[in-house]
Amino acid sequence: MEQALAGYRLSQLDILEAEAIFIMREVAAEFERPVLLFSGGKDSIVMLRLAEKAFWPAPVPFPVLHVDTGHNFDEVIEFRDRRVAGSGVRLEVASVQDQIDRGLVTEPTGRWASRNRLQTSALLEAIETHGFDAAFGGARRDEEKSRAKERVLSFRDEFGQWDPKGQRPELWNVYNTRITRGEHIRAFPLSNWTELDVWGYIAREELELPSIYFAHERRVFERDGILLADNPFVTRGPDEEVFTASVRYRTVGDMSCTGAVRSTATTLDDIMAEIAATRVTERGQTRADDRSSEAAMEDRKREGYF
Amino acid sequence: MSSDILRLATAGSVDDGKSTLIGRLLYDSKSILSDQMEAVERTSRDRGEEQTNLALLTDGLRAEREQGITIDVAYRYFATPRRTFIMADTPGHVQYTRNMVTGASTSDLAIILVDARNGLTEQSRRHAFLATLLQVPHLVLAVNKMDLVDYSQERFEEIKAEFEEFAAKLDVLDLTFVPISALHGDNVVDRSLNMPWYDGPSLLHHLEHVHIASDRNLIDARFPVQFVVRPHRADDPELHDYRGYAGQVSGGVLKPGDEVMHLPSGLTTRIAAIDTADGPLDEAFPPMSVTLRLEDDIDISRGDMLCRPNNQPVVSQDVEAMVCWMAEARNLVPRMKLAIKHTTRSARAMVRDLHYRIDVNSLHRDEEATQLGLNDIGRVGLRVTQPLFADEYRRNRLTGGFILVDEGTNTTVGAGMIVRAS
Numbered sequence: 001m002e003q004a005l006a007g008y009r010l011s012q013l014d015i016l017e018a019e020a021i022f023i024m025r026e027v028a029a030e031f032e033r034p035v036l037l038f039s040g041g042k043d044s045i046v047m048l049r050l051a052e053k054a055f056w057p058a059p060v061p062f063p064v065l066h067v068d069t070g071h072n073f074d075e076v077i078e079f080r081d082r083r084v085a086g087s088g089v090r091l092e093v094a095s096v097q098d099q100i101d102r103g104l105v106t107e108p109t110g111r112w113a114s115r116n117r118l119q120t121s122a123l124l125e126a127i128e129t130h131g132f133d134a135a136f137g138g139a140r141r142d143e144e145k146s147r148a149k150e151r152v153l154s155f156r157d158e159f160g161q162w163d164p165k166g167q168r169p170e171l172w173n174v175y176n177t178r179i180t181r182g183e184h185i186r187a188f189p190l191s192n193w194t195e196l197d198v199w200g201y202i203a204r205e206e207l208e209l210p211s212i213y214f215a216h217e218r219r220v221f222e223r224d225g226i227l228l229a230d231n232p233f234v235t236r237g238p239d240e241e242v243f244t245a246s247v248r249y250r251t252v253g254d255m256s257c258t259g260a261v262r263s264t265a266t267t268l269d270d271i272m273a274e275i276a277a278t279r280v281t282e283r284g285q286t287r288a289d290d291r292s293s294e295a296a297m298e299d300r301k302r303e304g305y306f
Numbered sequence: 307m308s309s310d311i312l313r314l315a316t317a318g319s320v321d322d323g324k325s326t327l328i329g330r331l332l333y334d335s336k337s338i339l340s341d342q343m344e345a346v347e348r349t350s351r352d353r354g355e356e357q358t359n360l361a362l363l364t365d366g367l368r369a370e371r372e373q374g375i376t377i378d379v380a381y382r383y384f385a386t387p388r389r390t391f392i393m394a395d396t397p398g399h400v401q402y403t404r405n406m407v408t409g410a411s412t413s414d415l416a417i418i419l420v421d422a423r424n425g426l427t428e429q430s431r432r433h434a435f436l437a438t439l440l441q442v443p444h445l446v447l448a449v450n451k452m453d454l455v456d457y458s459q460e461r462f463e464e465i466k467a468e469f470e471e472f473a474a475k476l477d478v479l480d481l482t483f484v485p486i487s488a489l490h491g492d493n494v495v496d497r498s499l500n501m502p503w504y505d506g507p508s509l510l511h512h513l514e515h516v517h518i519a520s521d522r523n524l525i526d527a528r529f530p531v532q533f534v535v536r537p538h539r540a541d542d543p544e545l546h547d548y549r550g551y552a553g554q555v556s557g558g559v560l561k562p563g564d565e566v567m568h569l570p571s572g573l574t575t576r577i578a579a580i581d582t583a584d585g586p587l588d589e590a591f592p593p594m595s596v597t598l599r600l601e602d603d604i605d606i607s608r609g610d611m612l613c614r615p616n617n618q619p620v621v622s623q624d625v626e627a628m629v630c631w632m633a634e635a636r637n638l639v640p641r642m643k644l645a646i647k648h649t650t651r652s653a654r655a656m657v658r659d660l661h662y663r664i665d666v667n668s669l670h671r672d673e674e675a676t677q678l679g680l681n682d683i684g685r686v687g688l689r690v691t692q693p694l695f696a697d698e699y700r701r702n703r704l705t706g707g708f709i710l711v712d713e714g715t716n717t718t719v720g721a722g723m724i725v726r727a728s
């Protein structure tokens with residue numbers, strides 16, 4: 001018996017993929033208007049691939065939504081449009097710039113000004129106007145402390161708020177999908193993936209990535225130990241000198257606060273080797289906005305951030 | 307060989323050393339990155355602690371940090387070359403039974419921590435009871451703080467004997483005892499030099515090697531239909547009539563050509579193909595997510611079940627179950643109506659009877675009980691508006707477990723484990 005059973009083995013990535021596909025199907029079956037948040041970053045690229053697999057040979061039964069800060073890397077937007085066109089899904093864009101222009105939010109100022117926080121408002125407005133009742137996000141529990149407690153299906157009230165103390169218990173693979181009008185859930189199919197799993201999956205599935213994930217020469221400057229691209233959206237101080245370095249990005253996001261890491265990794269294998277050896281978390285290394293306070297992420301999440 | 311995943315839950319009373327143990331596992335398996343470590347060192351210093359407090363690594367939310375306790379299930383990830391571990395860190399307070407139940411529901415293994423000085427407490431007994439109620443296949447009793455009892459074999463054997471006696475009353479599938487010191491690392495990753503009398507594996511070694519492949523039910527074919535895949539492509543003749551049934555295999559092994567029975571209709575057909583986006587498969591088993599095509603056109607929708615004609619779940623509107631009640635605002639009482647979700651099937655249920663409430667510390671059955679409050683566990687009879695395709699929870703956790711949802715607030719208020727369907 002033991003011998004026979006030994007055959008029914010799945011690799012770690014197979015197990016994670018099966019779980020993510022199960023979650024996507026469950027949400028697609030039980031919600032009327034799901035949407036997949038798609039930034040063009042590696043996690044959302046994995047998500048889109050999983051969505052394609054989950055419903056194959058039928059098309060992905062929901063649109064994708066990009067919450068656009070306006071502070072984008074050109075390479076990422078170019079990639080986003082190409083990837084979405086290839087998939088045949090509909091792309092919706094929620095624009096932070098547009099919200100600023102309409103006076104719904106104000107542009108933050110100062111040295112650490114970033115539009116990251118403003119994404120929340122643009123996202124919530126899009127959810128409301130489109131009537132989305134479920135939004136797939138690519139967040140992983142290994143990313144940071146407050147995420148570690150978030151459910152796979154995370155309930156949001158009509159203001160989009162997350163109540164960490166009032167979370168629904170989540171048992172087995174039986175997900176509670178009940179909400180009332182105006183409320184929504186965030187669904188996190190990659191909850192149990194780690195950063196290395198994401199890279200391993202990208203390699204296994206041969207997924208294309210925006211070029212900024214690979215080492216390239218870029219004009220950068222250093223701020224509090226983080227390398228930021230010299231770009232029109234940040235104001236450099238007089239002491240912040242620009243230099244050219246070989247860098248890559250571990251996450252893509254708002255140019256004003258997404259840092260690069262020094263790297264010569266030009267292939268997925270190089271990157272995975274680097275990550276396996278790196279001693280700093282993805283967020284700690286490259287997200288200036290998370291470092292302002294230890295509880296920064298939790299505060300933003302309560303407000304409805306993804 | 308690629309690695310696999312072990313899901314585990316940890317339980318212990320406050321101060322038994324659970325956070326320290328988890329911190330140590332994360333630290334020694336090199337899953338702690340330098341910025342996380344710096345934050346912990348900083349906080350330890352700010353609090354005036356002389357040693358870096360590894361327990362801080364696992365402190366999650368701000369409210370909890372402020373109160374200095376863990377109050378919700380948190381998930382941690384660490385990996386060794388042999389395995390990836392997903393750890394549900396569940397708090398041990400009396401009032402948080404529901405968190406332990408939640409964490410244990412998906413776990414392959416549960417670690418119950420006791421303080422060697424105190425031995426078994428009511429809480430350790432409760433944790434063991436919950437782990438077995440949820441049918442966690444592997445149980446480890448980690449006797450911690452061995453350094454504070456001079457690494458005494460006698461003390462360890464005493465606790466072990468006491469636990470074995472208690473465990474005999476439970477449905478324990480596999481039980482292992484490890485004496486450790488989470489603070490100093492004895493028997494956590496490496497075998498301890500301080501306890502030469504102990505000849506078992508270190509805790510991590512056990513986690514890496516415990517055999518879990520056969521914990522799945524590979525006997526009873528169960529395929530709850532999750533989503534009907536219909537491409538509706540008029541332009542593509544091949545896809546025009548495509549109709550596939552997507553779902554996750556919840557039991558057994560499915561192969562093309564197998565005869566299957568559809569529930570609730572009772573009609574039989576054969577599996578024509580097992581489709582995935584990566585191509586057709588020769589077989590599918592838990593926990594694979596696949597899409598089945600069948601030879602005959604049968605009207606099948608989400609919530610239906612495919613099984614084998616000679617091995618079916620019980621089709622019934624009446625189920626008997628152990629229910630863990632998780633609601634603060636309302637108690638479970640007879641005649642109460644609730645929403646129920648079992649596999650991919652949703653319906654409404656009425657509490658027909660409450661047979662007894664179980665005292666999770668003494669295992670005593672209180673048959674006089676008239677209600678279940680928050681964190682109470684009891685045996686309940688339910689009448690469901692539609693038949694469920696039910697297996698005993700002991701036989702299959704995926705087709706034997708269900709949740710109860712309050713129809714007014716939409717919150718999950720109960721976890722049920724089917725004892726019998728009739």
Ligand SMILES: Nc1nc2c(ncn2[C@@H]2O[C@H](COP(=O)(O)OP(=O)(O)O)[C@@H](O)[C@H]2O)c(=O)[nH]1
Pocket residue numbers: 318319320321322323324325326327361450451452453454486487488489490
């Ligand atoms: N001497 C000793 N102290 C320990 C050991 N494990 C934990 N402690 C201490 O016990 C206290 C409670 O530990 P903690 O991990 O916070 O317990 P938790 O409440 O179960 O998470 C802390 O002061 C720890 O340093 C151990 O193996 N030996």
